[in-house]
Amino acid sequence: MSGAPARAGAEELEIASRVVDLVTRLAGSAAQAEVTVTRTESALTRFANSTIHQNVAASSVDVRLRVHLAGRTAAGSGDTITADGLHTLVERVLAAARIISPDPAWPGLAPSAPVTATPEWDPATAHAGPDERAALVRAFVDAADGLETAGYCRTGHRVAAFANSAGHSAQGQAAEAAMDGIARTGGADGTARQHVDRLADLDGAGLGWRAAAKARAATRPVELSPGRYPVVLEPAAVADLLKNLAWYGFNGRRYAERQSFAAPGVAQFDRTVTLVDDPLAASGLPFDLEGTPSRPLTLVDAGTTSAVTHDRRSAAELGVASTGHAWAGSATFGPIPRNLRLRPAGMAATAMAATATVPAGATGGTSLGDAIGDPDTAALVSRMERGLLVSDLWYTRVLDPLSLVVTGLTRNGLWLVEDGRVTRAVRDLRFTESYPRALAPGAVLETGRHAVRLPDHVDGVWWEAPSLRLASWNFTGGASG
Template sequence: MKNLSQEETKRICDKVLSLTKADQCEVNLSGSRTGNIRYARNAVSTAGLIEDTQLAVSVAFGKKQGVATINELDDKSLEKAVRRAEDLARLAPENPEFMPTPGKQQYKASETFFQKTADIDPEFRAQVAAYSIENSKKNKLVAAGFFTDTSKFTAIANSNGVFGFQRDTGVDFTVTVRTEDGRGSGWAKRSVGDAALFDAREASDVAIEKALRSVEAKALEPGRYTVVLEPAATSDILVYMFNDFDARQADEGRSFLSKKGGGNRMGEKLFDEQVNVWTDPWDKNVAVLPWDNNSMLAREHQDIIKNGKINAMNYSMYWAKKQGKRAIGAPGNIIMAGTNKSTEELIANTKKGVLVTRTWYIRMVDPQSVLLTGLTRDGTFYIENGKIKHPIKNFRFNESPVSMLNNIDELGKPEILSGDESEYQLLIPAMRVRDFNFTSLSDAV
């Protein structure tokens, strides 16, 4: 099914709202067209195109709620979904934290749609895989990768007059390249909204170079080291902390932002002064929908961490009312300030340290301190006198992003990423960090 226009989605949403007999109604209508190609062992294994459209209708009688979803949009199916949601609401127990659907919102459009991405075809996808495979073969390497391109629309509406519509696009690519004997491995990841910013050759060449350089890795004694973390390695650690910026979790004593004796640590300096983090739906690099799909509240620019101090937290509608605060839409992106310095420049300024390409298999150890454990992989190198001296075997680490952001020596240039454990779009810099805690060696490459 083709992606619907604003006029088409408005007609469908209005039809649903006119059918309900409930006290309130919310409609979320979305559709996507996603192409993909996957390859492994230097050969394409799958390729395809997935199209999907879904409508969710949520109704409430008093504090009793019901939700129904469908993927058929004819009038008969719409009415059937509304009646099902109403039947479920009547049967449901009252929700003690029920909040009325919000009043009319002002949604300032963000630039999330790029025609070049929407125009991607099978030939484009094939070329992405072909270059990666052919160049890997030339270097006697084995490549595996996954490329997806998505074009979608989202529309929201409620019985209080809210309506929003927006289209967006995105490209995601990951590639792993290994030596034939499995002793060397390189990896790269790219996530952008505009395909004009995507270079499959560049990404594959990075993975290929790291695979070639990571052969004959030497063991380095575990311990605390200065590390240069590439943006992908940094982001997969930091998302665990960013997910904790919820005021309710903090107020109830369930996060690192909880204060002993009750309340939260708003306004406290918890990080190095170089740390500045914000959210901005309209950022040209990582633009996102100007509303929060869960609450229908408009998003705003917010300074989350300012000069190392906690400056903002997320308040749901229920918790905002309970605490006497103002609720706004939850962030859709996280942006961290950096510099114009490349990762190579951070390496050049390092006397002794470890370069980490990627962090992986990360798990929470202690939520109160955000202590994490995980592994390095796909290219870990020893730095000496500003140069990469040789590859080293991978480590297991035990580290907290809170400690990391207190031990920053230098920040690099931010890159666009999608966090594996987060729904955020991310713009995160490389960084050089002191005293990163490597606890043991890993046999993985």
């Protein structure tokens, strides 16, 4: 795994090529095969009750094979790279290919094409030890200043290679780190989270201070009647919008099946909205599961929908080219953008820190101003006459995929804003809202100037967004209904 960057994936590429050759030997030259070999090293330090209670590390290998034989397509995977293990995998997939239903929509193999060199990655992150993660946990706990805390710090490293029987091959590697923590007091919770390419860029103390400050500011909430309110959504809440837009809107399979709201060429969003999927960040690989080279893809350009994501199958159905978005679940769920950025106002889409460092002399105060969390969000709040500041959304469920009407709950802090100031904490509310409508032309009043990258629960997946000030958000009841 460690090796020089130029050699990254050499062993994996040799294994992938061996599997392709084995398919040809066993099934003949008419068989089409593609193979991806991925080695993953992941480590997790988890804490609860302000104490580390689990430190785990895992190293695994995944060999994924897809074969097209006599008009039929079958796929399988294995975690053994011995000669016997690879032979068993190939025989199993070939056996399935001989009896499975015909596949008239087979798009063919990815042709040989140049692949961008693997993005710069951080060896210190890839090979970080438990002491380094524990130090960040300690900083988080100390900054929470006596509040009960829980969460995790994780690091990951992937090396992957691809080969197919059309002569195409690719290799690369990626590293990432993330932290997600919660602080609790008096029944109120505050959270802070961050995803980075370098472990050294995680600010454990800043995250802990922010989570604690938001928890203290969220105590003694009041009831508020449901209705439509102007809102400022913090980046964690905006990330839920991006995730659902990715799964249900810019998904090429859903678009081909006419189950997506996306309409390329139409100004479906406010002009402040530009969405770019960027798989070439250091935490991404330069090719997808089918070997198609990865590249940044603009999905919404200044409010106008410009593209959806495709793997080779959804692209072939529409007579277009794959955008390089095949992944392990695309055969079932469709190709989706998994590194989606909402570009901040007046800036390139460059991730900023998820929180400021601990203010000098900060103590466990209870100022409602601490609910805002950062100057960028504070600026949006200051220009809202009356509305709600929303920290986070959760338990979101899609009610209507075509219009992307979603219901869910607020959590980890909800506050009333009056005359540009946070005045009181509010009990969590249920909402029912169409995400595209909430971002429609004229609905986005202001976009923050700094983006925060937030982790997903899947390695290599993240969502990056600034805070947003929206004209309206539909709250339909309390948290209990």
